[in-house]
Amino acid sequence: MISFSNVYKRYPNGFEALKNIAFTIKQGEMVFITGNSGAGKSTLLKLIGAIERPTTGGIIVNDQNISKLKNSAIPYLRRNLGMVFQGQKILFDRSVFDNVVLPLQICGFEHQSAAGRVRAALDKVGLLDKEKALPITLSGGEQQRLCIARAVVNRPSILIADEPTTYLDPSYTKDIMNMFKSFHQVGVTVLITTPTAALLESPQYRILSLNHGELVT
Amino acid sequence: MWLSHHWHAFFLALRRLVGSPLANLLNIIVIGVAFSLPTGVYMLLGNVQSLSGQLSGAPQLNVFLKLDTGKDAIEKLKSHLKQHPQVENFRFLPKDKALEQLKQRNGMATAINSLTRNPLPDAFIIDAKSISPETLKRLRNEMLKWPDSMHVQLDSDWMERLNALLKLGQIALLILTALLSFALIVVTFNTIRLQILTKRNEIEVSKLIGATSNFIRRPFLYFGAIQGVAGGAIAWLIVALVINLINSELINLVRLYAVDFQLHHISFEDSISLLLFSSWLGWVGAWLSVASHLWQIEP
Numbered sequence: 001m002i003s004f005s006n007v008y009k010r011y012p013n014g015f016e017a018l019k020n021i022a023f024t025i026k027q028g029e030m031v032f033i034t035g036n037s038g039a040g041k042s043t044l045l046k047l048i049g050a051i052e053r054p055t056t057g058g059i060i061v062n063d064q065n066i067s068k069l070k071n072s073a074i075p076y077l078r079r080n081l082g083m084v085f086q087g088q089k090i091l092f093d094r095s096v097f098d099n100v101v102l103p104l105q106i107c108g109f110e111h112q113s114a115a116g117r118v119r120a121a122l123d124k125v126g127l128l129d130k131e132k133a134l135p136i137t138l139s140g141g142e143q144q145r146l147c148i149a150r151a152v153v154n155r156p157s158i159l160i161a162d163e164p165t166t167y168l169d170p171s172y173t174k175d176i177m178n179m180f181k182s183f184h185q186v187g188v189t190v191l192i193t194t195p196t197a198a199l200l201e202s203p204q205y206r207i208l209s210l211n212h213g214e215l216v217t
Numbered sequence: 218m219w220l221s222h223h224w225h226a227f228f229l230a231l232r233r234l235v236g237s238p239l240a241n242l243l244n245i246i247v248i249g250v251a252f253s254l255p256t257g258v259y260m261l262l263g264n265v266q267s268l269s270g271q272l273s274g275a276p277q278l279n280v281f282l283k284l285d286t287g288k289d290a291i292e293k294l295k296s297h298l299k300q301h302p303q304v305e306n307f308r309f310l311p312k313d314k315a316l317e318q319l320k321q322r323n324g325m326a327t328a329i330n331s332l333t334r335n336p337l338p339d340a341f342i343i344d345a346k347s348i349s350p351e352t353l354k355r356l357r358n359e360m361l362k363w364p365d366s367m368h369v370q371l372d373s374d375w376m377e378r379l380n381a382l383l384k385l386g387q388i389a390l391l392i393l394t395a396l397l398s399f400a401l402i403v404v405t406f407n408t409i410r411l412q413i414l415t416k417r418n419e420i421e422v423s424k425l426i427g428a429t430s431n432f433i434r435r436p437f438l439y440f441g442a443i444q445g446v447a448g449g450a451i452a453w454l455i456v457a458l459v460i461n462l463i464n465s466e467l468i469n470l471v472r473l474y475a476v477d478f479q480l481h482h483i484s485f486e487d488s489i490s491l492l493l494f495s496s497w498l499g500w501v502g503a504w505l506s507v508a509s510h511l512w513q514i515e516p
Contacts, residue, residue: 051425051516072429079427089422105225106428108218150426 007057030184035210041193082151084161097131141172230439249451405502445499
């Protein structure tokens with residue numbers, strides 16, 4: 001479960017990215033966060049991952065109060081979140097396998113069980129035959145799928161993705177979205193930011209719209 | 218899990234080490250050459266100490282009596298020395314015997330025969346129970362106060378000078394070790410700083426997906442320690458080679474002085490200490506670098 005109550009986020013330069021945000025996302029829900037550039041979508045996801053801290057207000061993620069979380073506890077919170085970042089954050093000097101295995105190494109998995117999980121995740125995103133490839137040799141869609149595999153390899157209860165289909169052509173976009181839907185179907189809470197609601201082909205999912213840092217729906 | 222993290226960090230450090238072999242090899246050689254200096258000086262001091270021990274034996278006190286000392290006084294002194302708590306053993310060297318011994322030396326017989334009387338005094342040659350310089354000095358001062366004593370010679374003076382020189386050498390060694398240890402720390406600090414800069418993306422991603430500071434820090438610490446231990450091994454090799462080279466020439470030299478001496482190699486304990494110390498210094502350098510740079514990288 002993710003719960004925001006009266007959350008404000010003001011950056012040191014005075015820019016108010018989020019104003020009085022309050023919502024609750026239940027376990028297993030799939031939610032889209034939309035809004036124009038600068039609306040506060042990425043800031044909202046960063047608050048969930050404790051990459052940023054709220055200026056005021058309370059945020060509960062997996063029963064943990066992010067606002068009061070100690071810095072030393074943040075890594076353990078992130079291990080239960082699958083995050084797909086806007087800038088992808090791929091390590092280009094490592095193979096596809098080595099990129100995906102990193103979260104498991106961080107959690108201290110033995111090599112054999114980690115390898116099994118990595119191959120299962122790569123299979124799920126259709127990259128099993130490219131585990132030894134370097135990310136630079138992958139197409140844009142494949143690179144995004146690599147990021148998704150890395151996000152889900154640790155079997156997180158919450159999957160958040162910051163504009164995962166930006167810069168992808170429509171066929172890849174549909175492919176990626178279907179992937180998120182499949183994770184949602186097995187009970188994972190999925191939170192995706194996307195620039196405009198018009199891009200969404202699945203009106204049955206809940207949409208949170210942001211406008212200049214305020215929640216409008 | 219703890220062991221798995223350490224294996225992962227160790228292999229990552231090894232991978233980084235072989236990832237840029239030339240740069241890392243040069244660093245290791247620099248550390249090795251720098252560390253061979255204090256190691257070499259340490260070995261030299263140890264060898265000189267062992268040589269001085271071989272040459273000197275236990276220091277002795279020679280008490281020369283006044284020329285007019287009578288037999289009764291000599292007997293009294295003998296019994297006094299027998300009961301003296303600081304005297305291990307002694308022997309009396311009468312002046313006639315001393316003259317005989319002097320005559321037997323090459324070139325001295327003619328000169329001694331021309332003398333009208335024996336100019337040598339009777340003497341006691343004394344081995345003290347303790348060889349500490351303080352005790353020996355106290356004993357000398359006591360013997361100087363005997364009414365029949367003319368002169369007391371303590372043959373440990375040159376030993377004291379040598380010991381003073383060795384102490385000076387030890388201080389120089391400490392300073393040299395401290396300076397070069399600092400240099401090793403600086404070299405490692407800089408290497409790790411550059412590594413952190415080039416691995417910035419990896420560190421950022423790792424933090425984003427749940428890596429603790431310890432997880433990120435560990436491969437750098439292992440890298441510093443491995444680089445340090447490799448530098449220590451190079452220093453050991455350099456010193457071992459130099460000792461071999463010197464020994465091959467030293468054999469001819471010491472033969473001329475009828476002394477059985479050659480430079481000792483680094484002992485097993487000292488070798489282990491050298492490797493542990495250089496490894497620890499590398500670890501410290503890496504730790505300082507990570508502590509001062511890692512916090513700057515936040516996702």
